[in-house]
Amino acid sequence: MAVRRSYFQTAWVVQDLATAIPRWLEQALVGPFFVLPHSRIDDAVYRGSPVTPDISVAVAQVGPMQVELIEQHDKEPSPFTVELPSMGLHHHIAATTDDLDADIEHYASQGVEAVFTGLVGDARFAFFDTRSSLGFMTEIMEHSPAVEELFGLVARVGAEWDGSDPIRMLPG
Template structure:
């Protein structure tokens, strides 16, 4: 067995076309909530190593020890807008905890796993790893 790279699931990130409508559905139909909705103007982020700025509306709610994040793009420049155009609303990423963000990034680089998106968030430095070929999803890790 190899070394444990990811230690737990932190968050499920879902791209949506209307945060308020999805919040209502999650609360009323599934009992998931309460929700906190915020707007973010993201700067100093990189998408495939290219600087990008974009805006998103985000809803956050916790279900036991996992956070749900509903992400509504507010412009056409983000990875979330691209995802929504290509796939419609749906699971975008799973955020995973690690013992060492930088070591995991180095290990993923050795394995040929590309970084899709990176920057700063309320949790600190974040990195989206394209784990779709290996694990079937985009992974997000924090520092």
């Protein structure tokens, strides 16, 4: 288990991506956003039960940090079904790992449950309910060439962004 972890992402759950993205573009000067509508999560389990939440995500890069905005379109139980203020709610930070099972054991040894697990592409992930100790959840995702390629693209485009084409769609 690593003594220190590098977090690459901070995420917000929002009521509506179409409203939230322009706010982030105009007020925080973060962009461009890459949007994945109705993102698929395979083998999703929330608090022990299989789930199929309908979510859309948007990601942008600002310096070394990725900003993720998440909108859930249905009422399916998930970590994203929370009471939301109009501007959204800080939800989680995320890091990658080489050994998700070891991370699950690490958090379990501290009494922190992996409340949401699944696959994005070929990358396994787990959300840990660290809200009582940190004020937000923690996501740990296994390294994956496909996911790292996508995140690399977001980072490169973000570093070179000239303000044009601020919202870009990703294939679903």
